[in-house]
Amino acid sequence: MENLVSVIIPCFNAERWIAEAIDSCLNQTYPNIEIIVIDDGSTDHSLEIIKRYEKKIIWEYLPHKGGNYARNTGFAISKGKYIQYLDADDYILPEKIERQVSFLEATGADVIYGDWRYKHHLPDGTSFLDNVEIAGRQVDILESLLQDWWTAVASLLYKRTVVEKSGGWDESLRAAQDRDFFLSVAINGAKVVYQPGCYSIYRRYGNVTVSSSSKPRWIESHCAVLEKAEQKLKQMNKFSMKYQYALAKSYFELARESLLMDDYSQYLRFLEKTLIVFPDFKRNTSRRFYLLVQSICGFRHAERIAYRIVLLKKSFN
Numbered sequence: 268m269e270n271l272v273s274v275i276i277p278c279f280n281a282e283r284w285i286a287e288a289i290d291s292c293l294n295q296t297y298p299n300i301e302i303i304v305i306d307d308g309s310t311d312h313s314l315e316i317i318k319r320y321e322k323k324i325i326w327e328y329l330p331h332k333g334g335n336y337a338r339n340t341g342f343a344i345s346k347g348k349y350i351q352y353l354d355a356d357d358y359i360l361p362e363k364i365e366r367q368v369s370f371l372e373a374t375g376a377d378v379i380y381g382d383w384r385y386k387h388h389l390p391d392g393t394s395f396l397d398n399v400e401i402a403g404r405q406v407d408i409l410e411s412l413l414q415d416w417w418t419a420v421a422s423l424l425y426k427r428t429v430v431e432k433s434g435g436w437d438e439s440l441r442a443a444q445d446r447d448f449f450l451s452v453a454i455n456g457a458k459v460v461y462q463p464g465c466y467s468i469y470r471r472y473g474n475v476t477v478s479s480s481s482k483p484r485w486i487e488s489h490c491a492v493l494e495k496a497e498q499k500l501k502q503m504n505k506f507s508m509k510y511q512y513a514l515a516k517s518y519f520e521l522a523r524e525s526l527l528m529d530d531y532s533q534y535l536r537f538l539e540k541t542l543i544v545f546p547d548f549k550r551n552t553s554r555r556f557y558l559l560v561q562s563i564c565g566f567r568h569a570e571r572i573a574y575r576i577v578l579l580k581k582s583f584n
Contacts, residue, residue, distance in 0.1 A: 268299065269297065269298060269299040269368070270299065270347070270348040270349060270368065270372075271299050271300070271301060271346060271347040271348055271349075272297060272299065272300045272301070272347045272348070272349045272350075272351060272364050272368060272424075273300075273301050273303060273341075273342075273345035273346060273347030273349070273350050273351070273427075274292045274300060274301070274302045274303065274351040274352075274353055274364075275303050275305070275338055275341035275342060275345060275350065275351070275352050275353070276288055276289065276292075276302070276303065276304045276305070276341070276353050276354070276355055277305050277307055277334045277337030277338050277341065277354065277355065278304055278305065278306045278307060278309060278313050278317065278337070278355040279306075279307040279308065279309055279313075279331065279334065279337075279355070280309045280310060280311045280313060281309070281311075281313050281355035281356050282309070282311040282312040282313045282316060283356075284355055284356040284357075284358075284470070285304070285313050285316055285317060285355045285356075286316055287358050288353055288354070288355050288356070288357060288358050289302060289304065289317075289320060289324060290358075291353075291358035291359050291360070291361075292351075292353070292359070293323060294361050295359070295361055295362075295363065295364045295365065296361050296362050296364075296365045297364040297365035297368060300347075300364065301325060301345065301346065301347060302323070302324040302325065303324070303325045303326070303327075303341045303344055303345055304317050304320075304324055304325070304326040304327075304341075304355075305326070305327050305329060305337035305338070305340050305341045306326065306327070306328045306329065306337075307329055307331050307332065307333065307334060307336070307337040308328075308329060308330050308331030308332070313355075314328055325344060327340065327341075327344065332438070333438060334354075334436075334444065335435075335436035335437060335438045335440065335444050336436075336438050338352060338435075338436045339435045339436050339438065342430060342435065345427075347427060348426065348427050349364075349368060349371070349424055349425065349426060349427065350424070350425045350426075350427055350430050351364060351421075351423075351424050351425075352420050352421070352423070352425075353420070353421050354420060354421065356470045357419070357420070357421045357467070357468055357469050357470055358421075358468050359421055359466055359467050359468070360465075360466040360467070360468070362466060363381075363466035363467065364424065366381075366462065366464065366466065367379045367381065367424040367462060367466075368424070370460070370462045371424065371426070371460075374458075374460050375458070376458045376459065376460040377425070377426045377428070377429045377452075377457040377458045377459065378423060378424070378425050378426065378429060378452060378457050378458070378459040378460070379423070379424050379459070379460050379461070379462055380402055380418045380422050380423045380424075380459070380460075380461055380462070381402060381422045381461070381462050381463065381464050381465065381466055381467065382399050382400060382401050382402050382422065382463060382464060382465040382466075382467075383399070383400050383402070383418065383419040383421065383422040383465055383466075383467040383468070383469055384396055384397055384398065384399045384400055384465055384467075384468060384469070385397040385400070385468075385469055385470070385471045386468050386469070386470050386471070387471050387472075388470060388471070388472045396468070399465040400419075400465075401463075402418045402422060402461060403461065404461040405459075405461065407509070408453050408459040409450070409453040409454060409510065410509055410510060410513045411513075412446065412449055412450050412453055413450070413493070413496060413510055413513035413514050413517060414513045414516050414517055415516075415517065415520060417445075417446065419467050419469040420445045420469075421467035421468070421469065422466075422467040423449070425452065426457075429452050429455065429457040430452070432452075432455045432457075433448060433451040433452045433455060434451060435448075436448050437495075439491075440488050440491065440492070441484050441488055442481070442484055442485045442488035442489070443485070443488040443489045443491075443492045444488075446489070446492055447491075447492040447495065447496075450492065450495075450496050451499075454496065454499050454500060454503065454505070482524065482528055483528070483530075486521055486524055486525060486528075486533070489517070489521060490518075490521060490537075493514055493517055493518065493521075496514070497514055497544070511544050511545045512545050512548070514544050514545070515540075515541045515542075515544040515545035515548045516541075516548075518537050518538075518540040518541040518544060519537065519538070519541045519548065519550065521537045522534050522535075522536075522537030522538045522540075522541060525537060526574065526577060527577075531574075534574070538567075538570060542566070542567075548566055549561060549566055550566060550569070557569055557573060560572055
């Protein structure tokens, strides 16, 4: 008999989508699946919809404590050898779990990820599937995650053992939870493999994303994730030069995001973090003027000039 796969779906006010998420799991070609839906204190009709599935799924209702608490609760209930996390507003295609289980078992890997695509929902009520996002094979998954590489939560499948070693989902985070969780898994030495093929759909509504709806929250959450990863790597004596540079690059990206928000003190804070982690940091860019200034005057002076240019552009606008 095939090994059991546990699909864990946290749900909060997702009455519009939760049935499609559950149905996408029930329609899997892989025969041995348990579907665990944790309702995180929904105030809409989500729970009513969940209850209609009766014994086809396992469900639990909790007071609202956030998606990560719901994911951890779902994992505690689960019994599967493999773990699939699925957000309530996303869905997976029928062959997804069968293909990934087969590939995991053939390769002896701990985690597998594939390609995915956005499903855009527009204000006029129409929707469309975007081009496939090719996740691609990452030479060093930890290095990629420390930089700015990302793959959709639904595109992954985990062995239970690596989820246990990770310590679970960080319930204090308000954004960047998936990056943090995957980083924890990778830092603990999980073998991660890539399988080409798109079987995961990630919904997007207009131009609103977590980062655009609350940019300060997004920046602070990513900063917390990076600081936690840095501390773990140092504790485990794994903070090599390439990981230092990758981390510095992410701090620099947060600095630039802060600059675009006109938060100059935050911008300076992240620039300092960049140089503390990697004192010889240099920005890679296609802008020739920046590269020229950086090569002559150094990274700090190049950034000072870039900051003044940004201010000038904003004043003209």
